[in-house]
Amino acid sequence: MKADPKGVLTGAHFLDGYHACCEGALSAGCRFVAGYPITPSTEVVERIAARFPSVGGMFIQMEDEIASSIAIQGAVWGGAKAMTVTSGPGLSLMMEHIGLAAMLETPCVFVDVQRSGPSTGLPTMPAQGDMMQARWGSHGDYEIIALCPNSPQECYDLTIEAFNLAEEYRVPVMMMMDECVGHMTEKVIIPKAEEIEVTPRRYTTQKPGKYLPYQAKRNEIPPMVKAGEGYRFHVTGLTHDERGYPAMNAEAHDHCVRRLVEKIRNNARRIIRIEETDTADAEVVVVSYGITSRVAGKAIQMARAEGLKVGHLRLITAWPFPERRLRTLAAHVKAFVLPELNFGQMFFELQRVIEGKAACYPVAHAGGTVHEPEVIYQRIMYAARHSRMREKKEVAR
Amino acid sequence: MSDGKRSRGPRGVVTISPELCKGCGFCIEFCPSGVLAFSDTFNDKGYHTPQAVRPEACTGCDLCGAYCPDFAIFGSLNEKVVA
Amino acid sequence: MSRINPVNQYLRMDRMPHIWCSGCGLGTTVNCFIRAVEDCGFPLDQVAVVSGIGCTGRVAGYLKLDSFHTTHGRPIPFATGLKLANPKLKVVVISGDGDLFAIGGNHFIHAARRNMDLTVVCVNNFTYGMTGGQLTPTTPIDAISSTSPYGNFEEPFNLPFLAESAGAVYVARWTTYHVKQAAKSIREAIQKNGLSFVEIISPCPTLYGRRNKLGDGLAMMKAFKENSAIVNGADTRGVGLDFKGKIVCGKFIDREKPSFLDMYHTTMAERFGPFYESYEGVQ
Numbered sequence: 001m002k003a004d005p006k007g008v009l010t011g012a013h014f015l016d017g018y019h020a021c022c023e024g025a026l027s028a029g030c031r032f033v034a035g036y037p038i039t040p041s042t043e044v045v046e047r048i049a050a051r052f053p054s055v056g057g058m059f060i061q062m063e064d065e066i067a068s069s070i071a072i073q074g075a076v077w078g079g080a081k082a083m084t085v086t087s088g089p090g091l092s093l094m095m096e097h098i099g100l101a102a103m104l105e106t107p108c109v110f111v112d113v114q115r116s117g118p119s120t121g122l123p124t125m126p127a128q129g130d131m132m133q134a135r136w137g138s139h140g141d142y143e144i145i146a147l148c149p150n151s152p153q154e155c156y157d158l159t160i161e162a163f164n165l166a167e168e169y170r171v172p173v174m175m176m177m178d179e180c181v182g183h184m185t186e187k188v189i190i191p192k193a194e195e196i197e198v199t200p201r202r203y204t205t206q207k208p209g210k211y212l213p214y215q216a217k218r219n220e221i222p223p224m225v226k227a228g229e230g231y232r233f234h235v236t237g238l239t240h241d242e243r244g245y246p247a248m249n250a251e252a253h254d255h256c257v258r259r260l261v262e263k264i265r266n267n268a269r270r271i272i273r274i275e276e277t278d279t280a281d282a283e284v285v286v287v288s289y290g291i292t293s294r295v296a297g298k299a300i301q302m303a304r305a306e307g308l309k310v311g312h313l314r315l316i317t318a319w320p321f322p323e324r325r326l327r328t329l330a331a332h333v334k335a336f337v338l339p340e341l342n343f344g345q346m347f348f349e350l351q352r353v354i355e356g357k358a359a360c361y362p363v364a365h366a367g368g369t370v371h372e373p374e375v376i377y378q379r380i381m382y383a384a385r386h387s388r389m390r391e392k393k394e395v396a397r
Numbered sequence: 398m399s400d401g402k403r404s405r406g407p408r409g410v411v412t413i414s415p416e417l418c419k420g421c422g423f424c425i426e427f428c429p430s431g432v433l434a435f436s437d438t439f440n441d442k443g444y445h446t447p448q449a450v451r452p453e454a455c456t457g458c459d460l461c462g463a464y465c466p467d468f469a470i471f472g473s474l475n476e477k478v479v480a
Numbered sequence: 481m482s483r484i485n486p487v488n489q490y491l492r493m494d495r496m497p498h499i500w501c502s503g504c505g506l507g508t509t510v511n512c513f514i515r516a517v518e519d520c521g522f523p524l525d526q527v528a529v530v531s532g533i534g535c536t537g538r539v540a541g542y543l544k545l546d547s548f549h550t551t552h553g554r555p556i557p558f559a560t561g562l563k564l565a566n567p568k569l570k571v572v573v574i575s576g577d578g579d580l581f582a583i584g585g586n587h588f589i590h591a592a593r594r595n596m597d598l599t600v601v602c603v604n605n606f607t608y609g610m611t612g613g614q615l616t617p618t619t620p621i622d623a624i625s626s627t628s629p630y631g632n633f634e635e636p637f638n639l640p641f642l643a644e645s646a647g648a649v650y651v652a653r654w655t656t657y658h659v660k661q662a663a664k665s666i667r668e669a670i671q672k673n674g675l676s677f678v679e680i681i682s683p684c685p686t687l688y689g690r691r692n693k694l695g696d697g698l699a700m701m702k703a704f705k706e707n708s709a710i711v712n713g714a715d716t717r718g719v720g721l722d723f724k725g726k727i728v729c730g731k732f733i734d735r736e737k738p739s740f741l742d743m744y745h746t747t748m749a750e751r752f753g754p755f756y757e758s759y760e761g762v763q
Contacts, residue, residue, distance in 0.1 A: 031762040032565055034557075053748050054755065056763055058564045063590040067557035070550065074530070074561025077548065078569065080762035082561070100551055227546040227562060228569050230525040234492070234541055236549035245495060246541060246549075412483045419502035422698040427657075444502065462485065463515065463659040466507025466697075467497060471485045 001200050003027050003160075005193035007055045012189050017155040017182040018043035021111060021175070022051065023190060024159025025083050029198050030109070031057040032080035034071035036064055036090060039123040040179040041113035044085040065090035069097035073106045077235075079226040081163055081201070083109040088117045088130050091137070098172050099138030102260055103237050105214070105222070107166035107201065109159070111175040113182045114290075114341075116367035126179035127367025128290055128341040132348075134174045135319045141257050143264035145271055146174040146319040148289040152186045158316070164199035165271065169263055170221050176318060178341070180291040180370060208232060213244040216259070219266055264320055273316035274325060278304075282311030284383050285329055287338045287350055289315040291370055296339055299376035308384050318346060323353040330357040334387035339363035339376045359387045409457020410475050411449050417469035420444030424461035424470050430454040433461065490514045490524075492544050499538060503689075503697015505656035505682030509603050510539055512659055512680070513574065516666035517545075520570070527570045527670075528562060530555040532584060535609040535684075536576035553583030556591045559598050566761045567741055570599070570670055577604040578616035581637055585617070592646035595674045597739045601666060602639060602677070605684035613687030620723035624691045638720035643677040644733050650676035651716065651733035655704035656683065658729060665731060674739045681727060692723075 007026035015023070021044050025033070033052070035045035045059065052059045058075075062068040065086055072082035086094060091112045101108055114130050116122035134146045145165050147158045155177060162173040204211045204223040208231045216222040225231045234244045239256050241247040247256070264271065277300075279285055284303075288296040293314045303310045313329070315322070326336075335358055338347045347362040354360055361383045363376050411432060418440060425433040425447050432455045436448040447470065449455065455472060462471030491514075500506045517527055524545060531540035533552035540547035550558045555573045563571045573580075580588055580602050591598060607625060608614040615625035615632050618639060622631045643651045650672045654662040662680055669676030683689055683700035694700050704727065711719075712730040719728040738746070741759075749756045 032561065034561060053752065053759075054757075056757060056759065058744075058759060058762065060560070060564060062557060062560075063586055066554065067560075067587055067590070070554045071557045071561035071564075073550075074548075074558035074563075075565035075762070076561075078562040078565030078762070080561075080565040082565075096551055097554070226566070227528045228526055228566050232525075232544050232546060234547045234549070236541060237551060238549065245492075410483075412485070414485070417497050419497075421503040421696075423503075423508070423701060426698055426702070460659070462487070463511050463663070464508055465511065466500065466504055468485055468487055468491060468507065468511070471483075471487070473483055473486075 001198055003193040003196035003198045004029055008193040008196065009190050010192050012187060014185060015152050015188045016043070016185040017149065017152045017177060019047050020152040020156040020188045021159050021177065022047040024156040025109070025163070026051060026055060027190065027196050028081065028160040028163035030081045030083050030163060031055070032072065032075035032082040033057070033059045033084065034062045034068040034075070034082070035085050036062055036068050038065070038087045038090045040115055040182055041085045041087045041111065043182070044111060044113070065093040066097065069094035069110070070100065072108050073097065073101055073104065076106050076108050077227055083111060085111040085113070087113050087115045089120065091130055091133065095137040098144070099140060099142065100237050101172035102138065102142035102144065104235050105170035105260070106172065107170050109162045109166055109173050109175060111177060114176060114178040122368050124179065125368045126291060126341060126370065128178055128292065129345065129367060131176065131318055131340070131342070131345040134176055142260045144172055144174055144319060145169065145264065145317060146176050148176045148315055148318050149181055150290055150293045150314070151181065152184060152188050155181065156188050156190065160196065160198065164197070167199040167201055168221070169267065169271070170224065171264065176290065178290050212242045214240060215242040219262070221263055268320040269324070271317060272320055272322045274322050275314040275316060277312040278309070279311030279313055279329060281309055282333055283309045284335045284337060284380055284387070285311040285313055285333045286376070286380065287313045287315065287326070287336055287346070288340070289318055289346065292339050292341060295371045295373050296376055298373035299380060302373060302377040303380045306381070308380065310380055315346070321349050321353065326350065326353050330354050333358050334391065335359040335361060335383035337361045337363060337376070337379050337383050339365070339371055339379070341365050341367045341370065359383065359390065406475055407453045407455045408475060409455040409472050410452070411455055411461060411470060411472045413447060414469045415440045415446040417467045418444055418446040419467050420446065421466060423464040423466065427464050428461055429458065430456055487511060487514050490517070490544050492542055495542060498542055500535060501686045503683060503685040503700070504535070505605065505680070505697070506535060506539065506603060508656040508659065509601070509662070509680050509682060510542065512663040513601065513666055515663040516670060520667050520670045522570050522670070526568055527572065530559040530562065530571060530573050532575040532579035533610070534576040534579050536574060536603040537579060539574045553579055554587065555579070556584060556587040556598065556600065560591060560596050563596065563598060568761065572599040572601065572670060574601045574603070577602055577606065577618040578608045581617045581639065589646040592643060592648045592675045592677070594740045595647055595649060595737050597673055597675070597741060599666070599669045599676045599678070602679050603682045604639065604679050605682045605688055607684050607688040609684045609687055613691060620721055622723045623688070625688070636721065638716065639679045640719050640732050641716040644716045647675065647737070648677045648733065649674035649735050649737050652731040653679040653681065653719065654729050655681040655708055655727060657701050657704040657708065661729070674737055
């Protein structure tokens with residue numbers, strides 16, 4: 001369906017990532033935000049607080065991130081599209097409730113504006129150290145979707161995408177921004193409302209009495225319901241059966257959890273979004289995401305100027321990870337280089353899927369600032385040299 | 398309410414679902430009319446359930462129902478009563 | 481003629497019998513709640529129940545209303561989001577003393593401070609029953625628990641005092657012996673606009689009762705009857721509970737204050753004037 005024009009600020013704007021993210025939420029139909037101030041994410045909710053009253057939205061600053069991360073879920077079950085915004089330390093606090101959202105299959109959006117960690121770290125400076133946590137942070141088995149914008153325009157576009165994916169798969173979706181992309185100001189085009197595709201919440205068409213909250217065939221996502229419509233439904237974070245009632249046995253648990261995991265894994269191809277440049281004949285492929293992808297772009301330019309065939313695979317969705325595409329590329333690519341503002345997070349995922357078929361090189365960085373293009377360029381050249389040497393050795397054997 | 402026109406029979410009746418009962422004794426203790434006592438029988442779970450030993454005293458006040466933690470008993474007015 | 485218990489229509493009978501022990505006061509509390517909700521005048525489709533984790537937390541799963549069994553300590557913020565998304569709902573939080581006042585303490589005081597239109601029913605059995613009987617912030621001094629095997633020496637909260645100080649507009653305490661009064665208070669609490677708090681003191685015969693030699697559920701109920709005194713309007717400062725001591729019950733606070741949404745409307749109407757579209761929930 002088309003976006004509600006009330007929330008759409010059509011036009012060409014000069015916005016930073018935070019403000020663009022807020023506008024993306026409004027365009028997507030988000031009308032409930034609960035948040036807690038945390039550097040460097042606060043600007044998002046500040047704009048939300050200013051914009052919401054005139055578009056029929058409700059913003060509440062909760063007492064902490066734990067409250068924020070569950071208030072949005074209460075709002076979803078009351079019929080709202082809801083979002084919360086935080087940074088590393090807040091994301092750590094929200095972990096239990098990300099698990100709750102996964103278990104209850106509550107569609108909602110968590111924006112994490114990554115800053116340098118661990119702990120208090122460098123609150124005002126960028127890093128990309130929450131990538132694994134976004135995927136694995138809560139206890140137990142579940143899958144989430146994570147998106148990595150690399151520009152204010154993408155902060156706008158991908159926030160809408162995040163809400164749409166959340167509704168389609170009934171899953172918490174993580175928007176993995178970082179301080180740099182958040183504070184970067186660029187042109188952001190907001191289209192007309194009728195040009196924006198927004199996924200509506202899929203409510204059940206069954207009558208009360210017939211509707212079972214978690215009844216679904218294999219690979220189906222059950223339709224939702226909201227409080228106040230006479231369904232008298234019950235949902236619980238305990239392992240549950242299709243009635244939503246606690247079901248305390250291994251068989252029910254397998255059925256319950258398997259669905260949470262499979263609904264993303266089996267739909268990975270439709271969910272994954274990547275941007276590839278010059279990978280078809282590449283010798284070296286740089287895999288990157290977020291702000292690092294912009295630095296990597298420059299490094300790749302420098303390497304190509306030396307005649308090296310370097311491609312770029314940018315993760316727009318970091319989770320699910322594009323395993324199939326990377327394995328296909330590994331058939332002809334000799335080396336992958338993965339720069340990130342951490343000491344190796346998505347890098348280990350890359351290594352895992354490549355399974356030794358090509359060389360993998362990280363470019364670690366503790367954060368606090370972004371890579372110098374030179375450093376990534378050097379690594380690309382090193383990767384090319386060493387993978388050629390390795391090849392020669394193998395041929396010689 | 399006038400007493401004189403009551404037809405024969407107690408004002409209230411107590412209904413017990415013994416399979417739900419956990420033998421806590423609240424209903425027996427707090428019935429203001431002394432209608433109930435533990436029976437000698439017990440249910441599948443091994444609890445002694447209540448029985449109406451003085452059913453004629455039941456007023457249908459449903460205090461037993463209000464106290465019962467297991468929804469296993471309730472009092473209701475007997476329709477035979479003519480106001 | 482087979483009569484059906486009139487409370488059955490409010491219960492998920494397909495889940496009976498429930499898991500609570502013989503003599504536990506939770507079922508009695510549920511009875512009080514059902515009677516309150518029957519009389520409150522709101523359509524039952526508009527009443528939602530949110531609970532946390534614990535024995536009391538299981539209440540949500542047995543009630544045939546829109547109900548949510550959330551995380552430990554967090555039913556109040558969940559209820560806040562639910563209420564704000566659809567202000568027409570009457571949202572009732574039913575949870576235990578540990579859930580609401582240990583891990584959930586912060587959320588309670590902020591909901592009371594904001595005067596969020598919620599009803600909070602705290603079933604206080606002075607213990608974490610589900611996990612085996614550990615002490616909670618309401619466990620009286622000298623009481624034995626699994627984590628205070630030599631007797632508790634921590635000062636407990638005086639819940640009505642805490643609720644009043646934090647800003648609740650309705651504060652009452654009853655025990656599960658006081659079935660009629662408790663049902664009436666819960667009804668008044670639901671009907672009241674703002675944060676209403678009802679403490680229901682309840683027996684946990686299996687853990688708190690057994691460890692402290694208080695007898696079975698019935699003995700504990702009789703003790704509630706013997707030791708309680710009804711003092712409506714009592715000063716909440718003086719209603720703290722001692723081990724085996726006097727229990728002051730009653731309706732202590734019933735005052736008027738604008739709720740969170742009332743203040744929201746007032747503020748936005750002032751700022752936006754004729755441009756303010758009254759917030760009636762997310763559309």
